[in-house]
Amino acid sequence: MFNEEIKLQEPLRLGMVGGGRGSQIGYSHRNAAQRDGLFQLTAGAFDLNPKRCKEFGSNIGIDPERCYDNYQDLFKLEAQRSDGIQAVSIATPNSTHYEICKAALLSGLHVICEKPITFTTEEAKELKEIAINHNRAIGVMYGYTGYQMIHQAKEMVQRGDLGKIRVVNMQFAHGFNNEELEKDNPSLKWRVTPEVSGPTFVIGDIGTHAFYLCEMITDLKLKRLSCMRQSFIENRAPLEDNAHVMMEFHGGAVGTLWASAVNSGSMHQQKIRIVGEKASIEWWDEQPNQLRYEVQGEPARILERGMDYLYQTIEAIASNRIGGGHPEGYFESWSNLYHRFALVFNAINNDDIETANSIWYPDVNAGINGVKLCEKCVESSNNQSSWVNF
Known part of the structure:
Protein backbone atom coordinates (compact mmCIF):
# COMPACT_ATOMS: atom_id res chain seq x y z
CA MET A 1 0.00 0.00 0.00
CA PHE A 2 1.05 3.63 -0.50
CA ASN A 3 3.79 4.66 1.94
CA GLU A 4 2.99 8.07 3.42
CA GLU A 5 6.28 8.02 5.34
CA ILE A 6 8.28 8.75 2.18
CA LYS A 7 9.36 12.35 2.65
CA LEU A 8 12.10 14.59 1.34
CA GLN A 9 14.49 16.47 3.59
CA GLU A 10 12.42 19.50 2.61
CA PRO A 11 9.64 19.91 0.04
CA LEU A 12 10.62 20.92 -3.47
CA ARG A 13 9.72 24.55 -4.10
CA LEU A 14 7.26 24.69 -6.98
CA ARG A 30 -1.96 22.25 -7.22
CA ASN A 31 -3.97 19.57 -5.44
CA ALA A 32 -1.74 16.76 -6.71
CA ALA A 33 1.50 18.63 -6.04
CA GLN A 34 0.77 19.35 -2.40
CA ARG A 35 -1.08 16.14 -1.51
CA ASP A 36 1.91 14.27 -0.06
CA GLY A 37 3.98 17.22 1.15
CA LEU A 38 6.74 16.62 -1.40
CA PHE A 39 6.12 19.93 -3.18
CA GLN A 40 5.34 23.36 -1.79
CA LEU A 41 3.78 25.89 -4.15
CA THR A 42 5.66 29.11 -3.43
CA ALA A 43 5.34 31.30 -6.54
CA GLY A 44 3.50 31.68 -9.80
CA ALA A 45 2.47 33.62 -12.86
CA PHE A 46 -1.13 32.46 -12.73
CA ASP A 47 -2.80 34.95 -15.05
CA TYR A 68 4.57 37.62 -11.04
CA ASP A 69 3.29 39.47 -14.09
CA ASN A 70 4.70 36.88 -16.51
CA TYR A 71 6.71 33.68 -16.61
CA GLN A 72 9.89 35.52 -17.61
CA ASP A 73 9.84 37.51 -14.37
CA LEU A 74 8.91 34.38 -12.44
CA PHE A 75 11.98 32.48 -13.64
CA LYS A 76 14.39 35.42 -13.50
CA LEU A 77 13.48 36.78 -10.07
CA GLU A 78 13.03 33.41 -8.41
CA ALA A 79 16.53 32.45 -9.60
CA GLN A 80 17.89 35.38 -7.60
CA ARG A 81 16.39 34.10 -4.33
CA SER A 82 18.05 31.64 -2.00
CA ASP A 83 14.62 30.05 -1.57
CA GLY A 84 13.66 30.27 -5.25
CA ILE A 85 11.58 27.67 -7.03
CA GLN A 86 13.19 24.40 -8.13
CA ALA A 87 10.47 23.15 -10.47
CA VAL A 88 7.52 24.54 -12.40
CA SER A 89 4.10 23.29 -13.48
CA ILE A 90 2.93 24.59 -16.83
CA ALA A 91 -0.85 24.77 -17.19
CA THR A 92 -1.26 27.13 -20.13
CA PRO A 93 -2.72 26.82 -23.66
CA ASN A 94 -0.79 24.55 -26.04
CA SER A 95 0.87 27.26 -28.11
CA THR A 96 2.91 28.46 -25.14
CA HIS A 97 4.23 25.11 -23.88
CA TYR A 98 7.40 25.03 -25.95
CA GLU A 99 8.64 28.54 -25.11
CA ILE A 100 7.80 28.24 -21.41
CA CYS A 101 9.35 24.76 -21.11
CA LYS A 102 12.49 25.95 -22.85
CA ALA A 103 12.81 29.04 -20.65
CA ALA A 104 12.26 26.95 -17.52
CA LEU A 105 14.90 24.39 -18.44
CA LEU A 106 17.41 27.11 -19.32
CA SER A 107 16.68 28.64 -15.90
CA GLY A 108 17.66 25.36 -14.24
CA LEU A 109 14.16 24.20 -13.38
CA HIS A 110 12.55 20.78 -13.59
CA VAL A 111 9.33 20.89 -15.60
CA ILE A 112 5.89 19.34 -15.36
CA CYS A 113 3.95 20.23 -18.48
CA GLU A 114 0.51 19.66 -19.91
CA LYS A 115 0.43 17.88 -23.23
CA PRO A 116 1.14 18.31 -26.05
CA ILE A 117 4.47 19.70 -24.89
CA THR A 118 5.12 21.32 -28.29
CA PHE A 119 3.58 21.67 -31.75
CA THR A 120 6.35 19.77 -33.57
CA THR A 121 8.51 16.73 -32.94
CA GLU A 122 11.61 18.79 -33.64
CA GLU A 123 10.70 21.22 -30.85
CA ALA A 124 9.99 18.34 -28.46
CA LYS A 125 13.34 16.72 -29.23
CA GLU A 126 15.04 20.07 -28.70
CA LEU A 127 13.51 20.27 -25.21
CA LYS A 128 14.81 16.77 -24.49
CA GLU A 129 18.34 17.81 -25.47
CA ILE A 130 18.16 20.95 -23.33
CA ALA A 131 16.92 18.90 -20.38
CA ILE A 132 19.78 16.43 -20.76
CA ASN A 133 22.39 19.17 -21.13
CA HIS A 134 21.12 20.98 -18.03
CA ASN A 135 20.54 17.80 -16.00
CA ARG A 136 16.84 18.52 -15.59
CA ALA A 137 13.76 16.33 -16.04
CA ILE A 138 10.51 16.88 -17.90
CA GLY A 139 7.34 15.21 -16.67
CA VAL A 140 4.32 15.14 -18.96
CA MET A 141 0.88 15.16 -17.36
CA TYR A 142 -0.71 11.99 -18.63
CA GLY A 143 -2.86 11.99 -15.54
CA TYR A 144 -4.67 8.69 -16.04
CA THR A 145 -1.52 6.61 -15.69
CA GLY A 146 -1.40 6.93 -11.91
CA TYR A 147 -4.20 4.41 -11.33
CA GLN A 148 -3.23 1.12 -9.71
CA MET A 149 -5.16 -0.95 -12.23
CA ILE A 150 -3.18 0.54 -15.11
CA HIS A 151 -0.01 -0.79 -13.49
CA GLN A 152 -1.74 -4.13 -12.89
CA ALA A 153 -2.60 -4.26 -16.59
CA LYS A 154 0.99 -3.49 -17.54
CA GLU A 155 2.30 -6.27 -15.32
CA MET A 156 -0.21 -8.77 -16.70
CA VAL A 157 0.98 -8.04 -20.24
CA GLN A 158 4.65 -8.27 -19.23
CA ARG A 159 4.14 -11.58 -17.42
CA GLY A 160 2.43 -13.12 -20.44
CA ASP A 161 -1.02 -13.56 -18.89
CA LEU A 162 -2.59 -12.52 -22.19
CA GLY A 163 -0.08 -14.23 -24.44
CA LYS A 164 1.21 -12.39 -27.48
CA ILE A 165 -0.70 -9.14 -28.01
CA ARG A 166 -2.77 -9.09 -31.18
CA VAL A 167 -5.21 -6.15 -30.99
CA VAL A 168 -5.44 -2.92 -29.00
CA ASN A 169 -8.64 -0.88 -29.13
CA MET A 170 -8.29 2.64 -27.73
CA GLN A 171 -10.94 5.31 -27.36
CA PHE A 172 -11.58 8.60 -25.63
CA ALA A 173 -14.90 9.78 -26.97
CA HIS A 174 -16.95 12.26 -24.93
CA GLY A 175 -19.93 14.34 -26.01
CA PHE A 176 -19.31 17.67 -24.32
CA ASN A 177 -18.59 19.53 -27.56
CA ASN A 178 -21.42 18.12 -29.67
CA GLU A 179 -22.60 21.71 -30.18
CA GLU A 180 -20.61 24.86 -30.97
CA LEU A 181 -20.27 25.87 -27.32
CA GLU A 182 -16.99 27.68 -27.94
CA LYS A 183 -18.87 30.41 -29.80
CA ASP A 184 -19.89 31.94 -26.47
CA ASN A 185 -17.13 30.54 -24.26
CA PRO A 186 -13.60 32.02 -24.60
CA SER A 187 -12.15 29.34 -22.34
CA LEU A 188 -13.17 26.73 -24.94
CA LYS A 189 -12.43 28.82 -28.02
CA TRP A 190 -8.66 28.37 -27.85
CA ARG A 191 -9.00 24.60 -28.09
CA VAL A 192 -10.42 24.90 -31.62
CA THR A 193 -8.11 27.72 -32.73
CA PRO A 194 -5.14 26.28 -34.67
CA GLU A 195 -2.77 29.09 -33.69
CA GLY A 207 -6.44 10.93 -28.18
CA THR A 208 -2.89 11.16 -26.87
CA HIS A 209 -4.12 10.05 -23.43
CA ALA A 210 -5.52 6.81 -24.85
CA PHE A 211 -2.45 6.27 -27.03
CA TYR A 212 -0.07 6.67 -24.09
CA LEU A 213 -2.05 4.10 -22.10
CA CYS A 214 -1.39 1.69 -24.96
CA GLU A 215 2.31 2.54 -25.06
CA MET A 216 2.71 2.26 -21.32
CA ILE A 217 0.76 -0.96 -20.77
CA THR A 218 1.89 -2.96 -23.80
CA ASP A 219 5.28 -1.45 -24.67
CA LEU A 220 4.26 -1.89 -28.32
CA LYS A 221 6.04 0.37 -30.81
CA LEU A 222 3.90 1.99 -33.46
CA LYS A 223 5.05 1.21 -37.02
CA ARG A 224 2.54 3.10 -39.17
CA LEU A 225 -0.95 4.59 -39.08
CA SER A 226 -3.86 5.75 -41.19
CA CYS A 227 -6.09 8.56 -39.90
CA MET A 228 -9.50 9.89 -40.88
CA ARG A 229 -10.58 13.21 -39.30
CA GLN A 230 -13.91 15.06 -39.34
CA SER A 231 -15.08 18.52 -38.32
CA PHE A 232 -18.76 17.89 -37.65
CA ILE A 233 -19.01 21.46 -36.35
CA GLU A 234 -17.87 23.04 -39.60
CA ASN A 235 -16.49 26.20 -37.99
CA ARG A 236 -13.88 24.06 -36.23
CA ALA A 237 -12.17 23.14 -39.48
CA PRO A 238 -9.34 22.52 -40.10
CA LEU A 239 -9.28 21.09 -36.57
CA GLU A 240 -11.16 17.85 -36.05
CA ASP A 241 -13.78 17.09 -33.43
CA ASN A 242 -13.80 13.39 -34.35
CA ALA A 243 -11.05 11.08 -35.55
CA HIS A 244 -10.50 7.41 -36.32
CA VAL A 245 -6.99 6.01 -36.50
CA MET A 246 -5.89 2.58 -37.65
CA MET A 247 -2.51 1.43 -36.36
CA GLU A 248 0.01 -1.27 -37.13
CA PHE A 249 2.66 -2.05 -34.52
CA HIS A 250 6.08 -3.64 -34.89
CA GLY A 251 5.71 -7.35 -34.21
CA GLY A 252 2.35 -7.75 -35.94
CA ALA A 253 -0.19 -6.32 -33.49
CA VAL A 254 -2.82 -3.91 -34.79
CA GLY A 255 -4.91 -1.24 -33.12
CA THR A 256 -7.58 1.39 -33.48
CA LEU A 257 -8.05 4.76 -31.80
CA TRP A 258 -11.32 6.70 -31.68
CA ALA A 259 -11.02 10.25 -30.35
CA SER A 260 -14.14 12.37 -30.29
CA ALA A 261 -15.73 15.39 -28.63
CA VAL A 262 -19.09 14.86 -30.34
CA ASN A 263 -20.08 11.45 -28.95
CA SER A 264 -23.45 12.81 -27.82
CA GLY A 265 -24.59 11.61 -24.42
CA SER A 266 -21.20 10.20 -23.45
CA MET A 267 -19.30 11.32 -20.39
CA HIS A 268 -15.76 10.16 -21.16
CA GLN A 269 -15.77 6.72 -22.75
CA GLN A 270 -12.03 6.48 -22.35
CA LYS A 271 -11.45 2.77 -22.66
CA ILE A 272 -8.61 0.52 -23.65
CA ARG A 273 -9.04 -3.13 -24.55
CA ILE A 274 -5.95 -5.29 -25.06
CA VAL A 275 -6.48 -8.61 -26.81
CA GLY A 276 -3.88 -11.35 -26.58
CA GLU A 277 -3.73 -14.86 -27.97
CA LYS A 278 -4.92 -16.30 -24.62
CA ALA A 279 -6.92 -13.57 -22.89
CA SER A 280 -8.02 -9.93 -22.95
CA ILE A 281 -8.15 -7.06 -20.46
CA GLU A 282 -10.23 -3.90 -20.54
CA TRP A 283 -10.09 -0.71 -18.47
CA TRP A 284 -12.56 2.20 -18.41
CA ASP A 285 -11.64 5.48 -16.74
CA GLU A 286 -15.18 6.00 -15.43
CA GLN A 287 -14.73 2.79 -13.41
CA PRO A 288 -10.99 3.09 -12.74
CA ASN A 289 -10.87 0.77 -9.74
CA GLN A 290 -11.78 -2.27 -11.83
CA LEU A 291 -9.97 -4.17 -14.57
CA ARG A 292 -11.92 -6.68 -16.65
CA TYR A 293 -9.97 -9.90 -17.30
CA GLU A 294 -11.35 -12.38 -19.83
CA VAL A 295 -9.68 -15.74 -20.44
CA GLN A 296 -10.99 -17.69 -23.41
CA GLY A 297 -13.32 -20.45 -22.24
CA GLU A 298 -13.61 -19.14 -18.67
CA PRO A 299 -16.04 -16.75 -16.96
CA ALA A 300 -15.06 -13.09 -17.11
CA ARG A 301 -13.41 -11.74 -13.96
CA ILE A 302 -13.45 -8.24 -12.52
CA LEU A 303 -10.20 -7.48 -10.72
CA GLU A 304 -10.59 -4.90 -7.96
CA ARG A 305 -8.10 -2.29 -6.84
CA GLY A 306 -6.44 -2.81 -3.48
CA MET A 307 -6.77 -6.59 -3.32
CA GLY A 323 -7.87 -0.47 1.01
CA GLY A 324 -9.96 -2.20 -1.62
CA GLY A 325 -13.63 -1.33 -1.84
CA HIS A 326 -13.10 2.37 -1.22
CA PRO A 327 -13.27 4.29 -4.50
CA GLU A 328 -10.13 6.07 -5.64
CA GLY A 329 -10.16 8.39 -8.59
CA TYR A 330 -8.76 11.25 -10.62
CA PHE A 331 -7.03 13.17 -7.83
CA GLU A 332 -5.34 10.06 -6.48
CA SER A 333 -4.02 9.25 -9.94
CA TRP A 334 -2.63 12.76 -10.38
CA SER A 335 -1.12 12.70 -6.89
CA ASN A 336 0.63 9.41 -7.67
CA LEU A 337 2.29 11.03 -10.66
CA TYR A 338 3.34 14.14 -8.75
CA ASN A 349 19.21 17.35 -7.52
CA ASN A 350 21.28 15.01 -5.36
CA ASP A 351 23.14 13.49 -8.32
CA ASP A 352 21.48 10.14 -7.65
CA ILE A 359 11.40 5.43 -11.13
CA TRP A 360 8.72 5.15 -13.78
CA TYR A 361 6.93 8.37 -14.78
CA PRO A 362 5.53 9.91 -18.00
CA ASP A 363 8.73 11.54 -19.25
CA VAL A 364 9.81 13.67 -22.19
CA ASN A 365 9.83 10.63 -24.49
CA ALA A 366 6.12 10.16 -23.79
CA GLY A 367 5.68 13.81 -24.71
CA ILE A 368 7.63 13.40 -27.94
CA ASN A 369 5.52 10.45 -29.08
CA GLY A 370 2.31 12.35 -28.29
CA VAL A 371 3.42 15.22 -30.52
CA LYS A 372 4.48 12.78 -33.23
CA LEU A 373 1.06 11.09 -33.12
CA CYS A 374 -0.63 14.43 -33.82
CA GLU A 375 1.75 15.21 -36.67
CA LYS A 376 1.38 11.82 -38.34
CA CYS A 377 -2.41 11.82 -38.03
CA VAL A 378 -2.58 15.21 -39.74
CA GLU A 379 -0.20 14.05 -42.45
CA SER A 380 -2.29 10.95 -43.09
CA SER A 381 -5.70 12.63 -43.05
CA ASN A 382 -4.49 15.42 -45.33
CA ASN A 383 -3.46 12.77 -47.85
CA GLN A 384 -6.73 10.85 -48.11
CA SER A 385 -6.00 8.78 -45.01
CA SER A 386 -2.91 7.24 -46.55
CA TRP A 387 -0.70 5.04 -44.42
CA VAL A 388 2.29 6.94 -43.00
CA ASN A 389 5.28 5.56 -41.14
CA PHE A 390 5.59 6.50 -37.49
Missing part, protein backbone atom coordinates in the same frame (compact mmCIF):
# COMPACT_ATOMS: atom_id res chain seq x y z
CA GLY A 15 6.15 27.50 -9.25
CA MET A 16 3.20 27.52 -11.61
CA VAL A 17 2.55 29.21 -14.94
CA GLY A 18 -1.13 29.54 -15.82
CA GLY A 19 -3.82 27.63 -13.98
CA GLY A 20 -5.39 30.69 -12.39
CA ARG A 21 -8.93 31.45 -11.29
CA GLY A 22 -11.49 29.03 -12.72
CA SER A 23 -8.92 26.64 -14.19
CA GLN A 24 -9.81 23.03 -13.45
CA ILE A 25 -6.40 21.88 -14.67
CA GLY A 26 -4.62 24.44 -12.48
CA TYR A 27 -6.50 23.21 -9.43
CA SER A 28 -5.69 19.61 -10.35
CA HIS A 29 -1.97 20.39 -10.54
CA LEU A 48 -1.95 37.25 -17.95
CA ASN A 49 -3.61 40.03 -15.96
CA PRO A 50 -1.16 41.06 -13.18
CA LYS A 51 -3.93 42.27 -10.86
CA ARG A 52 -5.88 39.03 -11.16
CA CYS A 53 -2.65 37.05 -10.72
CA LYS A 54 -1.80 38.71 -7.42
CA GLU A 55 -5.36 38.53 -6.16
CA PHE A 56 -5.72 34.86 -7.02
CA GLY A 57 -2.27 33.93 -5.71
CA SER A 58 -2.93 35.73 -2.43
CA ASN A 59 -6.26 33.96 -2.06
CA ILE A 60 -4.59 30.55 -2.28
CA GLY A 61 -1.86 31.50 0.17
CA ILE A 62 1.02 32.68 -2.04
CA ASP A 63 3.10 35.70 -1.03
CA PRO A 64 1.86 38.56 -3.29
CA GLU A 65 5.47 39.52 -3.99
CA ARG A 66 5.96 36.11 -5.56
CA CYS A 67 2.92 36.40 -7.86
CA VAL A 196 -3.31 28.22 -30.01
CA SER A 197 -4.35 24.57 -29.97
CA GLY A 198 -1.96 23.34 -32.63
CA PRO A 199 -2.63 21.14 -35.69
CA THR A 200 -5.26 18.97 -33.95
CA PHE A 201 -8.13 19.25 -31.47
CA VAL A 202 -9.33 15.90 -30.16
CA ILE A 203 -6.27 13.88 -31.18
CA GLY A 204 -3.94 16.12 -29.19
CA ASP A 205 -6.40 16.90 -26.40
CA ILE A 206 -7.67 13.42 -25.58
CA ASP A 308 -4.01 -9.03 -2.38
CA TYR A 309 -4.51 -11.13 -5.51
CA LEU A 310 -3.12 -8.31 -7.67
CA TYR A 311 0.54 -8.28 -8.64
CA GLN A 312 2.45 -6.57 -5.85
CA THR A 313 4.86 -4.54 -7.94
CA ILE A 314 6.46 -1.39 -6.57
CA GLU A 315 4.48 0.79 -9.00
CA ALA A 316 1.15 -0.86 -8.20
CA ILE A 317 1.63 -0.81 -4.43
CA ALA A 318 2.75 2.81 -4.47
CA SER A 319 -0.38 3.73 -6.45
CA ASN A 320 -2.76 2.14 -3.94
CA ARG A 321 -3.70 4.75 -1.35
CA ILE A 322 -6.52 3.04 0.56
CA HIS A 339 4.76 11.85 -6.06
CA ARG A 340 6.96 10.23 -8.70
CA PHE A 341 7.91 13.59 -10.23
CA ALA A 342 9.11 14.77 -6.81
CA LEU A 343 11.22 11.67 -6.18
CA VAL A 344 12.83 11.93 -9.63
CA PHE A 345 13.54 15.66 -9.34
CA ASN A 346 14.97 15.23 -5.86
CA ALA A 347 17.19 12.34 -6.94
CA ILE A 348 18.59 14.39 -9.83
CA ILE A 353 20.92 9.24 -11.27
CA GLU A 354 20.47 5.55 -10.50
CA THR A 355 17.41 6.28 -8.38
CA ALA A 356 16.06 8.78 -10.89
CA ASN A 357 16.34 6.23 -13.69
CA SER A 358 14.66 3.52 -11.60
